[in-house]
Amino acid sequence: MVTQPAQMTTLTMVLEKLRLRKHDNEFRMTEDGFTAGKGKTYKPEDLKIIQTYRFEGNSDPGDNSILYVIEANDGLVGYSLDAYGAYSDHDEEGYDEFIRGIPVEEKSEQSIFGSDE
Secondary structure (H helix, E strand, O other), X not given: OOOOOOOOOOHHHHHHHHHHOOOOEEOEEEOOEEEXXXXXXXXXXXXXXXXXXXXXXXXXXXXXXXXXXXEEOOOOEEEEEEEOHHHOOOXXXXXXXXXXXXXXXXXXXXXXXXXXX
16 A cells, blocks of 8 residues: 655655655755755756745744755755745845746655655
8 A cells, every 4th residue: 555645734844854865955056056065066957846845924924935846967856945925035146047947847745755654
């Protein structure tokens, strides 16, 4: 019997699942593109967004965030986290344009996180 992963309703829950699968590489914006601290820089065409999670703060709109799960063409899986709307807090110039340039190829949570055992 195949079991589906529990619905991920909090940012902490998703980040923990990524950590457990060793996919907790944070993609950060640099002048040359995204890097995950592994000595390589990626352009939008080197990446694909494989899952997107939106979280809305119940009491504070400033808690609105979006987490992009991203897979690089070399197999590295990680994430980029951003507040969205008026609260977007990336100081890096070009982040919004860069993230929009990454193709989206949604994968199921099952294929990203596997089954809970």
